[in-house]
Amino acid sequence: xxxxxxxxxxxxxxxxxxxxxxxxxxxxxxxxxxxxxxxxxxxxxxxxxxxxxxxxxxxxxxxxxxxxxxxxxxxxxxxxxxxxxxxxxxxxxxxxxxxxxxxxxxxxxxxxxxxxxxxxxxxxxxxxxxxxxxxxxxxxxxxxxxxxxxxxxxxxxxxxxxxxxxxxxxxxxxxxxxxxxxxxxxxxxxxxxxxxxxxxxxxxxxxxxxxxxxxxxxxxxxxxxxxxxxxxxxxx
Numbered sequence: 001x002x003x004x005x006x007x008x009x010x011x012x013x014x015x016x017x018x019x020x021x022x023x024x025x026x027x028x029x030x031x032x033x034x035x036x037x038x039x040x041x042x043x044x045x046x047x048x049x050x051x052x053x054x055x056x057x058x059x060x061x062x063x064x065x066x067x068x069x070x071x072x073x074x075x076x077x078x079x080x081x082x083x084x085x086x087x088x089x090x091x092x093x094x095x096x097x098x099x100x101x102x103x104x105x106x107x108x109x110x111x112x113x114x115x116x117x118x119x120x121x122x123x124x125x126x127x128x129x130x131x132x133x134x135x136x137x138x139x140x141x142x143x144x145x146x147x148x149x150x151x152x153x154x155x156x157x158x159x160x161x162x163x164x165x166x167x168x169x170x171x172x173x174x175x176x177x178x179x180x181x182x183x184x185x186x187x188x189x190x191x192x193x194x195x196x197x198x199x200x201x202x203x204x205x206x207x208x209x210x211x212x213x214x215x216x217x218x219x220x221x222x223x224x225x226x227x228x229x230x231x232x233x234x235x236x
Contacts, residue, residue, distance in 0.1 A: 001210045003234060004048040004078075004195065005039035006221035007032055007069070009062040011053065016222050022056060028225055036069040036077075039224070042231035046098075047077045048165075048197075048219045054082020055103070063095050070096025080128050080165075089116055093124065101165060103128040104138040107147060110159040117160030126163035126195075127156035134182065137169055150186055157192045163216070164190060167197040177205050180212075187212055195219060206234055 008015050010025065014035050018024035029035050036047055049069065053061040060082055070077050079092045080101030089100045100120070105112050106127045116125045130137045131149035153164045166186050168179035178199040187194050193216035196209055201223050209218045223229040 001212075001215050002045035002217040003043065003206070003231060004046045004217050004219045005042075005044040005224055005231060006048045006050070006197075006219050007035055007039075008050045008052050008221070009065050009081075012062060012065050015052065016225055017052065022052070026225075032065045033068040033072045036073050039231065040073045040075050043235045044075060044231055046075055046217065047073065049077055049079045049097070050101075051079065051081035054088075055080070058082050058084055060088060060091060063091060066092070066097065067095040078126060080126075084112075086115065086119065089120065093120065099124050099126050099163065101126045101128045102161075103130060106156055106159075106161075107136050107138050107152060110155050113156055113159040113161055117162070122160055122162035122192075125161050126165055127153070127161040128165045128167065129153055129156070130167045130169055131182070132169040149182070150189055153186055153190055157190055161192060163193040163195060165195040165197055165219070167219075168199060177201055178209065180208065183209070183215070184212060187215055193217070197221075201228055203229060203233055 013027050014029040014032050016026050051062045066079055076098035078099040078101055079097040083089050083100050083102050084105040092100050129149050129152055134148050136147045136149055136152050178196055183196045195217040197219035200220050206218055209215055220229055
């Protein structure tokens with residue numbers, strides 16, 4: 001299982017939001033590239049970056065920061081937030097990312113997922129599924145759709161997504177542990193790569209996820225920033 005340290009960007013700053021709420025923001029750094037280097041040096045396998053401005057507004061406002069990150073690190077970078085058009089995906093890939101993550105648009109149009117896979121290849125396309133009580137949330141977690149997370153995951157895989165990123169909103173940023181049961185359920189229903197996200201708060205959480213046969217990766221956010229987890233400890 002690979003480890004994906006997370007960097008959330010807002011106005012060029014590294015931030016964390018509590019349960020995705022823009023008014024509950026903590027700023028950690030004004031130098032995203034330095035944080036990216038740190039997570040690489042400490043043992044991350046793949047960097048997970050979210051453009052929160054783009055997630056909320058649809059406008060990519062942090063591509064300069066993304067470009068700077070991709071320039072200074074050797075490990076691959078994936079980018080989510082506001083990838084709602086082919087041009088947005090192309091701009092992200094041209095900035096240096098290895099994989100784009102589609103969230104809101106995937107819930108609205110699986111044809112778009114198919115178009116991305118045809119244009120860039122399955123390996124460069126991930127669908128981010130953010131769910132609460134099993135239902136998909138979209139537009140920066142501000143709206144709930146009528147789709148279940150499991151149904152969207154299956155459809156996204158069929159449409160050509162090479163990776164599914166499953167986030168349980170209720171646990172994200174809360175340091176309460178991941179939703180293991182839902183992650184296990186999704187893992188048993190998919191053939192493509194599955195990344196677990198949300199709520200990882202301790203080394204034991206990561207070790208428990210590692211025991212899930214076939215789980216491709218685990219995103220770690222707030223626990224890294226608060227010092228509850230050190231990536232080096234997970235390498236021992």
